[in-house]
Amino acid sequence: MTKVNVGRKILSANETYALKNSELLTQQGNRCFNMISSPGSGKTTLLVRTISDLAGALKIGVIEGDIQTDIDAQRIRATNAPAIQIITEGACHLSAAQVHQALQKLPLNTLNLLFIENVGNLVCPSSFELGEDGKIVVLSVAEGDDKPVKYPAIFAKSKVLLVNKIDLLAGAMVDFNIERVKADARRLNKDIEIFPVSARTGEGMQAWYDWLKGQIAKS
């Protein structure tokens, strides 16, 4: 049998929606980042502080993914930013189709930056493109410094690593060697930007904000 190369990649349903999302976001002039981490690394707190501190400079919207509850979307809306909650009812990651529906409900033409806060899970969400411009992995220092070697995929695929809760490093409350994390993450991904931050105290957040503003300037 002769194989005919039709010169076209067959896209999965998820990839098809991811492509649609990407086209829509580009058309509307929105940069979009897909935020991925374990449960409890502080993604929502990071977003709340980022939105508040950058109010006036950037117009930010959020899509929240959770297994259950709309607690996170409520926290975002308290900053006056628009937020759409996706409740996955058990599913361990967001799909591009779910994000596609949520995009219809956001005032994209008034925004320049969209964050998708994925379901808290350091494993599964890394395999599903949502149409984002890049992934951002968040690691809390309370989780330990062995996470890049133990969960390499998301560190290999992310544009940015936010090492959060660095206020807990004071007084040696947790055992965490940040140089080990940086070296291991860069071994997996030489281009990854790494920002040690505390969303609670604000320490280190400025460098992250400068990076975000640089991303908007580029688009």
Added chain:
Amino acid sequence: MTKVNVGRKILSANETYALKNSELLTQQGNRCFNMISSPGSGKTTLLVRTISDLAGALKIGVIEGDIQTDIDAQRIRATNAPAIQIITEGACHLSAAQVHQALQKLPLNTLNLLFIENVGNLVCPSSFELGEDGKIVVLSVAEGDDKPVKYPAIFAKSKVLLVNKIDLLAGAMVDFNIERVKADARRLNKDIEIFPVSARTGEGMQAWYDWLKGQIAKS
């Protein structure tokens, strides 16, 4: 068409292996607990301390599940307990078939307690029975007190909730209302045993050890 009820549940491949594992463990007189949590809640540190503190009282073996590396099995073996590492190479949970293979490599007839430390993931592992006598969910206080309502399945299915890293509650380093966690977990699961512990300082561990000893006495 007439439906004929053959009065037999068709088991999935995973359930078939889970049943085999359960039979083997019962035959060998081993109690087995499947430990599930987010990455970095302190499962391995909890096991290392439990094994060391109970040396002489209980003979404990461990099956370690990780996406990559055998760091955790090495940590367990340093206590002289037998440990088998399963590397899932990307898979987000352990399967009963993987555990079945690991069981062949453990000296089960010399043990009375087996822990399976699942892949760090608060979502997927809760859906896969491994043949255990019960699930143990670990939640670090650094992860926040909204986790039972946001990730209900594992709290609903577990025999025990270990609230770990309670040493971080000192000095209000983290915002965590343990009474909220207890109430939310018990709303999902009225029989769940809850032990606030610090695997780092040893605080609260005795109640957990007493519970474990009670489980062995029963078997």
